[in-house]
Amino acid sequence: MVLAEFSMYPTDKGESVSHYVVQIIDHIDKAGIDYQLTPMGTILEGSWDEVFGVISECFKILEPQSNRITTIIKVDYRQGKESP
Amino acid sequence: MVLAEFSMYPTDKGESVSHYVVQIIDHIDKAGIDYQLTPMGTILEGSWDEVFGVISECFKILEPQSNRITTIIKVDYRQGKESP
Amino acid sequence: MVLAEFSMYPTDKGESVSHYVVQIIDHIDKAGIDYQLTPMGTILEGSWDEVFGVISECFKILEPQSNRITTIIKVDYRQGKESP
Amino acid sequence: MVLAEFSMYPTDKGESVSHYVVQIIDHIDKAGIDYQLTPMGTILEGSWDEVFGVISECFKILEPQSNRITTIIKVDYRQGKESP
Numbered sequence: 422m423v424l425a426e427f428s429m430y431p432t433d434k435g436e437s438v439s440h441y442v443v444q445i446i447d448h449i450d451k452a453g454i455d456y457q458l459t460p461m462g463t464i465l466e467g468s469w470d471e472v473f474g475v476i477s478e479c480f481k482i483l484e485p486q487s488n489r490i491t492t493i494i495k496v497d498y499r500q501g502k503e504s505p
Numbered sequence: 506m507v508l509a510e511f512s513m514y515p516t517d518k519g520e521s522v523s524h525y526v527v528q529i530i531d532h533i534d535k536a537g538i539d540y541q542l543t544p545m546g547t548i549l550e551g552s553w554d555e556v557f558g559v560i561s562e563c564f565k566i567l568e569p570q571s572n573r574i575t576t577i578i579k580v581d582y583r584q585g586k587e588s589p
Numbered sequence: 590m591v592l593a594e595f596s597m598y599p600t601d602k603g604e605s606v607s608h609y610v611v612q613i614i615d616h617i618d619k620a621g622i623d624y625q626l627t628p629m630g631t632i633l634e635g636s637w638d639e640v641f642g643v644i645s646e647c648f649k650i651l652e653p654q655s656n657r658i659t660t661i662i663k664v665d666y667r668q669g670k671e672s673p
Numbered sequence: 674m675v676l677a678e679f680s681m682y683p684t685d686k687g688e689s690v691s692h693y694v695v696q697i698i699d700h701i702d703k704a705g706i707d708y709q710l711t712p713m714g715t716i717l718e719g720s721w722d723e724v725f726g727v728i729s730e731c732f733k734i735l736e737p738q739s740n741r742i743t744t745i746i747k748v749d750y751r752q753g754k755e756s757p
Contacts, residue, residue, distance in 0.1 A: 426629040428663070433688035436667075436741045459627045461594040461663060469564055473557060480553055480582070488584040489688045493745060495596070495629060495661060496576035498568070499604075510713040512747070520601035520657045520751075543711045545678040545747060573604045577661060579680070579713060579745060583688075637732055641725060648721055652750070660748035666732070668740040 422501075425472045427494040428462035429479055431487035441486065445479045452478070462493075469498070506585075509556045511578040512546035513563055515571035525570065529563045536562070546577075553582070590669075593640045595662040596630035597647055599655035609654065613647045620646070630661075637666070674753075677724045679746040680714035681731055683739035693738065697731045704730070714745075721750070 429445060430438040446463065449456050452475050455466040465472045476494065483490050513529060514522040530547065533540050536559050539550040549556045560578065567574050597613060598606040614631065617624050620643050623634040633640045644662065651658050681697060682690040698715065701708050704727050707718040717724045728746065735742050 424628055426627070430684075432682075432684045432690070432743075435687075436685035438684070457628065459594070459629075460592055460625065460632055461627075461665065464628055469561065469568075473561060477553065477557060484553075484582070484584075487582075490580075490582040491684075491743065492578070492580035492582070493663060494576070494578040494580075496574075496578075497629065498564070498571075498574040498576070500568075500572040508712055510711070514600075516598070516600045516606070516659075517604035519603075522600070541712065543678070543713075544676055544709065544716055545711075545749065548712055575600075575659065577747060581713065637729065637736075641729060645721065645725060648750070652721075652752075655750075656752040658748075658750040660746070660750070662744070662746040662748075664742075664744035664746075666736065666739075666742040666744070668736075 422466060423469050423472055423496050423498045424464055424466050425476070425494055425496045426459070426462045426464045427476055427492065429476075429483065429490060429492040431483060431490050433487055433489045441483055444482055448479055448482055449475060469496075472496075506550060507553050507556055507580050507582045508548055508550055509560070509578055509580045510543070510546045510548045511560055511576065513560075513567065513574060513576040515567060515574050517571055517573045525567055528566055532563055532566055533559060556580075590634065591637050591640055591664050591666045592632055592634055593644070593662055593664045594627070594630045594632045595644055595660065597644075597651065597658060597660040599651060599658050601655055601657045609651055612650055616647055616650055617643060640664075674718065675721050675724055675748050675750045676716055676718055677728070677746055677748045678711070678714045678716045679728055679744065681728070681735065681742065681744040683735060683742050685739055685741045693735055696734055700731055700734055701727060721748075724748075
């Protein structure tokens, strides 16, 4: 299992990016993966492929809407742990 | 195109992780993707799917060798740029 | 005000780093700064100098105990916001 | 000694942030610290206090010019190594 915290937002849309962050959170919620919101990002829990599948889908939601997008992902893999 | 800088290493193997980093760099080199080594990680250039395909392959090389792996990925997407 | 999420741990101590993370959290708690724990790190809220003062103190607690330490810090500054 | 890679830029100024990045690089260059530019950030080498002194000065250059600033810092401390 991995825990992956990520944040993803356009940097060409001005100070507030909530319009874009909401779309991502909505997608994650519908994806059915375990997640937790923090003030600095979203933490996903699942297999590597599940987690990166969802993150890639989020990118593809933002990609057509923005010319520049920053993404930061921090992953903690711990063998055999449900929650590291 | 995206630029993605990443570092990935086991944290249960002691101070030196070069044995593992070498395997990752070797895989990236054979993968045929544009890359650049820095003192703090590896920068990949390609489409989102190319880049994350290679990063996922690197994880799968380390996964059977380690109980705990840290991965940090920073991505800069810029529409229509070969090199952001 | 800034929100700063950080994680800091030795990478030469094996799979479990809880002995070290506990020391950091204990120090943050005594420092009197606003903070929130997440499964992936600690979020501090305050001025730039307050936040980096505390992070530097945490490093100085771990430095004499370890030969290799990884630190990741992500900062969101938003002018005039108490909570970005 | 620490190696610290960091990137710092306003996110309320549109797609291109080169006007701000140039000011930071200029400051680092004048500060006399060892550094290396990469396509994704700047790597500083020095003691913890030297490195974070310079990063804090960079923040104070951007702070009066922007309402929202993202900073990402990744630090690798290795005891007794000049270059980890």
